[in-house]
Amino acid sequence: MSIVTVQLGQCGNQIGHEVFNAICSDVHGTHGLCSKKENESYHDACKERFFCEEESEVPVARAVLVDMEPKVIGQTLSMAARSGYWKYGDQSHFCQKQGSGNNWANGYSVHGPRHKEVIMNLVQKEAEKCDRLGGFFTIMSMAGGTGSGLGAYVTQCLRDAFPTSFILNHVIWPYGTGEIIVQNYNSVLTLSHLYQSSDALLVHENDVIHKICAQLMNIKQISFRDVNQVIAHQLGSVFQPTYTAECGLHYSRNPLGDLMETLVPHPEFKMLGLRNIPQMPENSLAYSTFSWPGLIKHLRQMLIANAKMEEGIDWQVRPPRLGSSIPSSHSTNKPLQFNTSIANLVILRGKDMHSVDLGSFRDPSLYTSWLNPQDAFNTWKTPRAFNKYEKSASLVSNSQFLLKPLDNVVGKAWNMFASKPGTGALKSPPEHLFSEQLWHKTPRTANTLLDKIQVTVQLNLKKTNVKLYFKEVCVLLDTALKTAQASSGMRFMDLIWYKKLPKGIELLPFLHCFQGQPRHSLTKAANSSVGFLLKPPASGFLSHLCPCSRSTAWTLRQLLTRLDVELIILNFNYSAFPALSVKLEVHNGRF
Amino acid sequence: PPPPPPFLLQSLDFWRLLYALLKQIHGGKWTESDAIDNQIRFVKSALWYHGYGRPELYRLPSDGSAGSRELLLAFSWLLHRLSLLEQLLARNRVKTGDETSVCTCEDDLPNSQTGTTERAPEYGLEDRVDVRYLQWLNGRLRFQWRSLHAQHQEQCKLLHKIHLFTSGSHMDQTLGHFSVTETDLVRQPENYKQVKTREEELQKEGFSATARKIEESVELKLLNLTHLCAPKKPQLHGSCRLVYRSKHPASKMGFGRSVSKEPVSAVSATEVIRELQMREASLERELKQLQEECRQRLDEIAEGLDGVICISP
Numbered sequence: 014m015s016i017v018t019v020q021l022g023q024c025g026n027q028i029g030h031e032v033f034n035a036i037c038s039d040v041h042g043t044h045g046l047c048s049k050k051e052n053e054s055y056h057d058a059c060k061e062r063f064f065c066e067e068e069s070e071v072p073v074a075r076a077v078l079v080d081m082e083p084k085v086i087g088q089t090l091s092m093a094a095r096s097g098y099w100k101y102g103d104q105s106h107f108c109q110k111q112g113s114g115n116n117w118a119n120g121y122s123v124h125g126p127r128h129k130e131v132i133m134n135l136v137q138k139e140a141e142k143c144d145r146l147g148g149f150f151t152i153m154s155m156a157g158g159t160g161s162g163l164g165a166y167v168t169q170c171l172r173d174a175f176p177t178s179f180i181l182n183h184v185i186w187p188y189g190t191g192e193i194i195v196q197n198y199n200s201v202l203t204l205s206h207l208y209q210s211s212d213a214l215l216v217h218e219n220d221v222i223h224k225i226c227a228q229l230m231n232i233k234q235i236s237f238r239d240v241n242q243v244i245a246h247q248l249g250s251v252f253q254p255t256y257t258a259e260c261g262l263h264y265s266r267n268p269l270g271d272l273m274e275t276l277v278p279h280p281e282f283k284m285l286g287l288r289n290i291p292q293m294p295e296n297s298l299a300y301s302t303f304s305w306p307g308l309i310k311h312l313r314q315m316l317i318a319n320a321k322m323e324e325g326i327d328w329q330v331r332p333p334r335l336g337s338s339i340p341s342s343h344s345t346n347k348p349l350q351f352n353t354s355i356a357n358l359v360i361l362r363g364k365d366m367h368s369v370d371l372g373s374f375r376d377p378s379l380y381t382s383w384l385n386p387q388d389a390f391n392t393w394k395t396p397r398a399f400n401k402y403e404k405s406a407s408l409v410s411n412s413q414f415l416l417k418p419l420d421n422v423v424g425k426a427w428n429m430f431a432s433k434p435g436t437g438a439l440k441s442p443p444e445h446l447f448s449e450q451l452w453h454k455t456p457r458t459a460n461t462l463l464d465k466i467q468v469t470v471q472l473n474l475k476k477t478n479v480k481l482y483f484k485e486v487c488v489l490l491d492t493a494l495k496t497a498q499a500s501s502g503m504r505f506m507d508l509i510w511y512k513k514l515p516k517g518i519e520l521l522p523f524l525h526c527f528q529g530q531p532r533h534s535l536t537k538a539a540n541s542s543v544g545f546l547l548k549p550p551a552s553g554f555l556s557h558l559c560p561c562s563r564s565t566a567w568t569l570r571q572l573l574t575r576l577d578v579e580l581i582i583l584n585f586n587y588s589a590f591p592a593l594s595v596k597l598e599v600h601n602g603r604f
Numbered sequence: 605p606p607p608p609p610p611f612l613l614q615s616l617d618f619w620r621l622l623y624a625l626l627k628q629i630h631g632g633k634w635t636e637s638d639a640i641d642n643q644i645r646f647v648k649s650a651l652w653y654h655g656y657g658r659p660e661l662y663r664l665p666s667d668g669s670a671g672s673r674e675l676l677l678a679f680s681w682l683l684h685r686l687s688l689l690e691q692l693l694a695r696n697r698v699k700t701g702d703e704t705s706v707c708t709c710e711d712d713l714p715n716s717q718t719g720t721t722e723r724a725p726e727y728g729l730e731d732r733v734d735v736r737y738l739q740w741l742n743g744r745l746r747f748q749w750r751s752l753h754a755q756h757q758e759q760c761k762l763l764h765k766i767h768l769f770t771s772g773s774h775m776d777q778t779l780g781h782f783s784v785t786e787t788d789l790v791r792q793p794e795n796y797k798q799v800k801t802r803e804e805e806l807q808k809e810g811f812s813a814t815a816r817k818i819e820e821s822v823e824l825k826l827l828n829l830t831h832l833c834a835p836k837k838p839q840l841h842g843s844c845r846l847v848y849r850s851k852h853p854a855s856k857m858g859f860g861r862s863v864s865k866e867p868v869s870a871v872s873a874t875e876v877i878r879e880l881q882m883r884e885a886s887l888e889r890e891l892k893q894l895q896e897e898c899r900q901r902l903d904e905i906a907e908g909l910d911g912v913i914c915i916s917p
Binding site for chain 1: 734736737739740741742743744746747748750751753754755757758761762
């Protein structure tokens with residue numbers, strides 16, 4: 014069972030290279046701490062998974078390298094070849110000369126379609142070499158132009174060409190204070206598109222890894238190489254061979270499928286986080302001893318307190334007692350600290366792993382109400398130690414951990430968008446809300462392809478039967494967005510999109526209940542929130558709002574698939590006006 | 605009074621016999637201790653699964669007190685339709701060829717049992733299932749199906765390799781290449797000693813002769829029946845040996861030519877694929893129609909709800 018890795022953009026290629034390095038050095042290391050037979054099985058399983066034996070003695074990574082500029086790919090190829098342990102295929106890469114300029118639409122709408130055939134040919138060749146294609150693993154960053162835009166496009170192509178394959182996207186979440194000005198736009202657009210075609214998104218946050226490098230690895234001058242090596246170690250700890258629960262006789266031959274089945278079968282919750290323990294500089298390893306109970310205890314607290322590493326964990330955070338009411342946070346504005354999970358997967362590697370007690374992870378209060386720990390919790394194990402750590406545990410988690418970062422990114426994207434020239438009207442909501450405008454042409458910006466259209470919604474509190482069918486609006490905006498290709502000279506971000514509402518379009522605000530209380534009347538709406546009952550595109554079910562910690566509750570998926578459109582429509586400033594306002598808050602209260 | 609028909613089993617015993625046989629076919633172990641109504645329920649559901657459409661059988665009481673005639677009919681149907689005897693024998697035999705099963709039968713199950721308008725049963729609060737859990741389970745099923753699909757593809761790939769690499773080696777020219785078992789037999793003949801001994805044992809008992817006799821007489825009886833019934837379009841159904849044929853013009857056997865020596869006519873993969881694609885297309889149409897109906901119903905419901913914005917796909 015083989016995984017084909019697709020490395021996209023600068024970040025994707027650099028990380029991919031470190032991943033294969035980490036895997037290879039783990040396999041060739043002499044610190045397996047297990048029997049020779051075990052070691053051989055591990056070796057064989059790993060080989061089949063990631064490498065292809067060709068006529069050359071050195072195994073060839075099952076990978077396709079894509080970038081719109083040649084420098085990084087060139088470096089990656091030569092570094093791999095120099096290692097002497099493995100290399101990339103000679104014909105497995107594709108690059109261009111001009112780059113993407115950090116422009117998402119450039120990657121998605123220009124490079125993507127232009128180079129689709131060549132790239133997919135490379136992928137097809139790699140797939141055919143596998144006796145059994147176990148799925149695709151793509152690596153990309155969200156902030157740039159190639160990884161994000163082209164990456165989203167390639168993922169879509171993979172889905173179209175391999176409808177029954179497993180697709181896992183490894184996504185790098187940019188630094189909060191990152192250098193790319195439009196990184197928040199890029200991120201939002203990437204996430205929303207990936208959500209459609211991908212089975213799961215495995216997220217690594219740059220800020221988090223940076224902290225690990227600084228505090229755990231004691232690195233003074235942190236380079237991208239250091240960050241990438243930590244990421245590679247964490248990924249290796251998940252994807253190196255293990256025994257799954259069902260079959261303890263041989264190493265699993267379906268790691269991606271097993272991962273998907275245990276963590277992301279629900280189509281709306283696809284974001285996965287990764288934690289690994291212990292992490293320390295290599296030269297400290299010899300002087301450290303580990304105990305499984307200690308490791309597990311820390312890992313569990315890292316999960317529920319949403320800590321990213323084993324230092325600085327908030328031990329005060331406790332799971333809520335089952336049966337008691339969830340504390341009302343809308344009045345006190347105190348954020349709920351506890352990180353609820355949908356599903357968790359713990360992977361144990363090393364000595365004495367069969368004796369480990371994982372009962373604390375099976376506590377139902379860790380999980381959402383509609384899933385019991387039997388379904389929600391799984392473990393994989395192997396006695397073979399990983400990368401010189403005598404004992405190590407990894408946690409792959411489908412939980413609320415990304416809500417805050419997502420909130421940040423969306424908020425920043427929105428603020429940036431709302432402050433663009435021409436959107437001044439949005440800043441003063443009352444006039445904005447109660448005026449009505451028609452098509453409005455502003456030739457000032459350098460966009461000649463499309464008109465700027467202004468959206469204004471007429472809302473009147475008294476009239477409760479004001480309705481807006483987002484369907485029409487969303488569809489229209491979507492089409493408009495797509496036709497605005499970022500052709501030469503035109504930056505996608507300069508285009509400001511609004512849409513005039515056709516006659517008969519109405520907005521129906523909906524106030525949901527807090528903790529079972531009856532709906533507030535509209536006049537008391539001052540500090541309550543507004544939510545929407547949505548029909549998810551694929552499943553066709555009506556999603557109910559679940560009052561949890563926060564007010565507005567979009568499911569993550571609806572939000573992400575609609576973000577590029579909704580950003581535009583929903584700028585209603587909520588708290589200030591008794592008149593109707595809605596702040597778009599990103600919280601997945603549906604847990 | 606007419607003499608009782610020969611070989612009339614008591615209904616109860618007949619049910620038990622069918623239970624034992626069907627359980628084995630379905631790979632399960634049968635136990636005497638299973639209550640009779642469970643056994644009957646199993647037999648009925650197995651018959652339904654295989655497409656037995658005669659309502660009189662399903663109406664038989666679950667204490668096993670009546671119905672020997674119906675059971676006899678069902679039994680003979682099983683013998684013919686399922687090749688029951690062959691399946692039972694096959695469970696213990698060494699398969700020399702690479703087998704695959706084919707089924708292009710139309711779904712001709714009678715659906716008069718359920719009304720066309722189904723009403724959701726009234727659930728109490730305790731019986732409610734969270735729809736998100738159902739979505740979870742559905743997702744798991746889909747992933748498992750994908751894994752199975754990948755496994756099948758791997759099997760195809762490996763079979764192809766073996767067939768390709770052993771081309772021209774088989775004594776039987778109509779086959780041309782080895783199957784997996786035959787390849788293994790050649791490489792490790794010592795593993796197959798028990799096949800020889802088993803063969804000798806059976807010949808001593810004359811078992812195969814008896815089995816053939818039974819089958820022949822049933823075949824004959826059914827042939828008589830088919831003459832009385834309207835002719836049905838022949839459907840491809842059952843197990844076949846998988847044989848790899850290249851399109852090489854020099855080969856004696858063309859693509860899809862049936863071979864005179866074999867009792868089962870050969871059929872080409874392309875034919876089967878074509879049939880299945882047609883079925884797929886018609887099922888897709890049906891699915892789209894049902895989805896559209898579903899969407900319309902949801903829209904209707906959403907209209908009635910207060911304060912609701914409905915975004916359809």
